Amino acid sequence: MTRDAGRLVVGRYRLLEVLGEGGMGAAWRAVDERIGREVVLKQVKLPSGMDDGTRAAVVARMDREGRAAGTLKHPGIVTVHDQFHDPDGLPWIVMELVRGPSLDRVVKDGGPLPEAEVARIGVGICEALAAAHAAGIVHRDIKPANVLLEGDRVVVTDFGIAAVPGEATLTPYGALLGTPSYMAPEQINDHQATPASDMWSLGATLYYAVEGRPAFAGHTTAALLLAVSRSAPAPTTRAHALRPVLRDLMRRDPARRPTADAAADALRRIAARPAEPTRALDTRAPRPARGTRLKLLSAVVAVAAVIAVPA
Known part of the structure; x- marks a missing residue:
């Protein structure tokens, strides 16, 4: 499918690169050469050997997608600019290019x-x-x-x-x-x-x-x-x-x-909730338990006493 890069579709849309591809077609980044706007072209590719009923259902589904999204005007819904059929009777949808990941x-x-x-x-x-x-x-x-x-x-x-x-x-x-x-x-x-x-x-x-x-x-x-x-x-x-x-x-x-x-x-x-404050990392060595502290203190006193004894 990448070999179609550079192709001009219906004399208006220049295919630039494949954005995503599946078993039934692809989404292309393209440029509308009539007005110089980058868009997404959704293209259907039907496998060979598909029976007429299935083909008709796929084409109808694509047509319906264009109509469904095309009737909705909302900043949170991808904008559909155009819809057309190519010479093979396959539908294409022209949509706004959203420059961000899914x-x-x-x-x-x-x-x-x-x-x-x-x-x-x-x-x-x-x-x-x-x-x-x-x-x-x-x-x-x-x-x-x-x-x-x-x-x-x-x-x-x-x-x-x-x-x-x-x-x-x-x-x-x-x-x-x-x-x-x-x-x-x-x-x-x-x-x-x-x-x-x-x-x-x-x-x-x-x-x-x-x-x-x-x-x-x-x-x-x-x-x-x-x-x-x-x-x-x-x-x-x-x-x-x-x-x-x-x-x-x-x-x-x-x-x-x-x-x-x-x-x-x-x-x-x-x-709207404020973010929970990040708790500062305590890099101090953990304090020993009370019993352990008493034993350490006794050991320190004993060592000091030994050091204090004159030779």
């Missing part, structure tokens, strides 16, 4: 984040989800890889499997709609995804950010799905102030999970 990459490179920072990031995700939910759109794939961090800005991206009002659910045949570690139990159990499902995924995402590991584990996809659908999250070791928020977000009953607005309020309070 939350997933930040944790993998630097380890778990402090609670206040996780809470701040959570507020940004909540605000984006509140805008999407108010428009009737459920993201359905909130996860660390779909949260971009550009300075203080938190951006939710990839509405590829978003549920849009009035549209049928479209997915490649046999594909799993979502990412197992971050899917709500009701999604795994084949129930309708709702805004509450996004809130579960938010909880799992924040858990990963503060703990440095997913809330659920399994050696196989089947074992992981079973753990999410039936088990409780692994106990937290780093989350303290965040623990009750994570608990509420990942309640098994969707009706008991907080809304995006309510979760944002709780997270703001945590983010």
Whole structure:
């Protein structure tokens, strides 16, 4: 795919470099030569031998991602500039270039984040989800890889499997709609995804950010799905102030999970807390216990007495 670098797409977008690549396509950094703006082009690549029904479903999913994100105007949601089909009938989405890593990459490179920072990031995700939910759109794939961090800005991206009002659910045949570690139990159990499902995924995402590991584990996809659908999250070791928020977000009953607005309020309070002062390291040698001190004192007195005896 890198051999396409330098290619001009639909006479306007010059491909510069691959930002990410998967089995179904790639995201390119590109330049819009008409207005001189750098953008991201999301390109679909379909494997040979794909049947017509699956091909149509993949193309429809990509079209829907453009429409879902394109209807939302919010600083916490990646902006869609354009959408088009190339001469092969494959869809492309033109999005803003967010110059920052994903939350997933930040944790993998630097380890778990402090609670206040996780809470701040959570507020940004909540605000984006509140805008999407108010428009009737459920993201359905909130996860660390779909949260971009550009300075203080938190951006939710990839509405590829978003549920849009009035549209049928479209997915490649046999594909799993979502990412197992971050899917709500009701999604795994084949129930309708709702805004509450996004809130579960938010909880799992924040858990990963503060703990440095997913809330659920399994050696196989089947074992992981079973753990999410039936088990409780692994106990937290780093989350303290965040623990009750994570608990509420990942309640098994969707009706008991907080809304995006309510979760944002709780997270703001945590983010606003002053950082705990760092305790100074005591470099003094530890004082011996009382009994030990008496023995040392006796030894010192005895030595002094020996030294004092004239030769």
